[in-house]
Amino acid sequence: MKNNMHKTMRDAFLDEVHRKMRQDKKIFFLCADFGAPVLDKIRRDFPQRFINVGIAEQNMINIATGLSLEGFKVFTYAIAPFLTMRSYEQNRVNLSIHSQVSPLNVNLIGVGAGVSYEVSGPTHHCLEDISIMRLLPNFMVFSPSDWVLAAKLADACLNLNCPKYLRFDAKPLMKIYGSEMHKADFEKGYSELAAGRKVCLVATGYMTHTALSACRQLQKDGFSCGVLDVFRLKPLNEEGLGRILKKYDNVVTMEEAFIEKGGLDSAVLRLLHKKGICAGFSSIGFKDKYDFRLGNREHLHRLNGIDTAGVVMAVKKLMQIKRGRKR
Amino acid sequence: MKRILKSKKSLKDKADWVRRETIRIHGIAPQTRVASSLSCVEILTALYYGKVLSFDKRGKKSAKRDRLVLSKGHGAVSIYPILADLGFFNPRELRRVCQAGSFLGSIPDTLIPGIETTNGSLGHGLGVSCGISIALRLAKDRHKVFALIGDGELYEGSVWEAVMFAGHHKLSNIIAIVDNNGISMLDYCRRIIDLRPYEQKFRAFGWKAETVDGHDVLALRQCLARLKSDKTRYPKVVIAKTVKGKGVPSLESDALCHIKSLSNNEVSDLLKGADEE
Structure with missing residues (x-):
């Protein structure tokens, strides 16, 4: 923990789960040999309801299914790419398909969104999860941008009776939702962190932090820019987002994931089309390639053109194209 | 519960009846995997009619029941006549298996009263059983979890994740039954990957394992009932030696019988004797 503004999503979330487990005897926690400082508390205080x-991962999802069939609210905890992709078929058959007949409250806590495990290479980078988890019917998908949101998510997990995928960053990140706790509304699923007119940056997870810094830069350069943090990716609040996005000339989606493959960009693009919003559009994220290069996250983002400077450049380029078209 | 059979003869008769009804269903729905469904007829008969499985026709609405997980989903339509006979749903439903508007498909799913889990993709049932087992144990509920798995299914790695988990955690309320009919989809198991001896593999992971003639319904009943009341701290597995396509000579001798359907003539020939009786 760098300071009290920085914290990992998992620690904030698990702290809440730990608290809830004291009150609610029907919470069970499974992990696939993956830890966190706060997890030790759960393991120590609830040995009957914690299993490593x-x-x-496949077996973990199957066990979670069995437990939830018997009325438990289950949390499964693992590194994001393995929790989603190694056990994708278990997620599909036992959670997604089953929940159509009778809903199962199983919560997948995936840690390591995007390239937050920066030097572990493509096996640990998680760039496919938004698309593939959004694909599963009866699942909800959440992607918080800071630990305050993550902590608040614990409540939603217990109250919403369905399988959920929670996409958590591996690194301690700055707090975004401090004084504006009311904006952390999971029923709404997004929050408007900045309002403008020319361009709206629609971001999720870590990229919301980049969006805020790109927004500051763009505003300094004289562009009227807004930021939307979308933390519920499925179901997407199309009505709410549509009402805001129709005020803008341009929309740029930002995700630390593959783009043009069914992620946030695809969802927003479809929403613009559905609502008849004629905005210029661009998407920021990883192109159709794995990245073996090493370096810290900022470095990887720079190489892939998704750091603040890259976003500012992409936005300016989009607005030029738009202007060009108008002429 | 009056249909639970007491006499030895009637248990065998019941198995014959289930076999005939399974063939009849196949006549209505040729898409069903008849050979695989015929190998587990006695297993299901022993469970439901042999006083092994505690069940309630209200299904999941009743907590007082053993859980049966049909992990070998493809080969389990022989459970349909049993569930209908025992009052889980109207027997008329058996006449429209796989037809529009029916809830009885070629693979049993959770829309069907009496079916606990989503089946059809192999290798999941034993892991799900582990979760049910832990939940029952925590609730101090003495009901058991029965899991029917195929021998071809044992090639799925996730089965072994569950085997080692159940062994380590001493999930003694699990009774797995391997329908060891020796044939997977395209060939004999011994020619694909020979996993024999099965018992030792389970024992190595801390299971109690027994082998039984899977078509001797009385032996099966005895073995399953004994394991159900067994107080040892091991998960249990019964290797039920069966014949794929049991009762239909043209299937019994065919390595590809899993994907074979019987013609209408074959079905009516097989049912002829019985229906005249």
Whole structure:
């Protein structure tokens, strides 16, 4: 923890889960040999309702299914790419398909969104999860941008009776929702962190931080810019987002994930089309390639053109094109 | 519960009846995997009619029941006549299996009263059983979890994740039954990957394992009932030696019988004797 403004999503979230487990005896926690400082508390205080299943994500989801069939609200905790992709078929059959007949409250806590495990290479980068988890019917998908949101998510997990995927960053991140706790509204699913007119940056997770800094830069350069933090990716609040986006000339989506493959960009693009919003559009994210290059996250983002400077450049380019077209 | 059979003869008769009804269903719905469904007829008969499985026709609405997980989803339509006979749903439904508007497909799913889990993708049932087992244990509920798995299904790695988990955690309320009919979809198991001896593999992971003739319904009943009341701290597995396509000579001798359907003539020939009786 760098200071009290920085914290990991998982620690904030698990602290809440730990608190809830004291009150609610029907909460069970499974992990696939993956830890966190706060997890030790859960393990210590609730040995009956905590199991480390070993490095076996498929089995973890199956066990979670069995527990939830018997009325438990289950949390499963693992590194994001393995929790989503190694056990994708278990997620599909036992959670997604099953929940159509009778909903199962199983919450997948995936840690390591995007390239937050920066030097572990493509196996640990998680760039496909938004698309593939959004694909599963009866699932909800959440992608908080800071630990305040993550902590608040615990409540939603217990109250919403369905399978959920929670996409958490691995690194301690700055707090965004401090004094504006009311904006952390999961029923709404997004929050407007800055309002403008020319361009709206629609971001999720870590990229919301980049969006805020790009927004400051763009405003300094004289562009009227807004920022939307979308933390519920499925179901997307199309009505709410549509009402805001129709005020803008341009929309730029930002996700630390593959783009043009069914992620946030695809969802927003479809929403613009559906609502008849004729805005210029561009998407920021990873192109159709894995990245083996090493370096810290900022470096990787720079190389992929998704750091603040890259976003500012992409936005300016989009607005030029738009102007060009108008002429 | 009056249909639970007491006499030895009637248990065998019941198995014959289930076999005939399974063939009849296949006549209505040729898409069903008849050979695989015929190998587990006695297993299901022993469970439901042999006083092994505690069940309630209200299904999940009743907590007082053992859980049966049909992990080998493809080969389990033989459970349909049993569930209908025992009052889980109207027997008329058996006449429209796989037809529009029916809830009885070629693979049993959770829309069907009496079916606990989503089946059809192999390798999931034993892991799900582990979760049910832990939940029952925490609730101090003495009901058991039965899991029917195929021998071809044992090639799924996730089965072994569950086997080692159940062994380590001493999930003694699990009773797995391997329908060891020796044939997967395209060939004999021994020619794909020979996993024999099965018992030792389970034992190595801390299970109690027994082998039984899977078509001897009385032996099956005895074995399952004994394991159900067994107080040892091991998960249990019964290797039920069966014949794929049991009762239909043209299937029994065919390595590809899993994907074979019987013609209408074959079905009526097989049912002829019985229907005249």
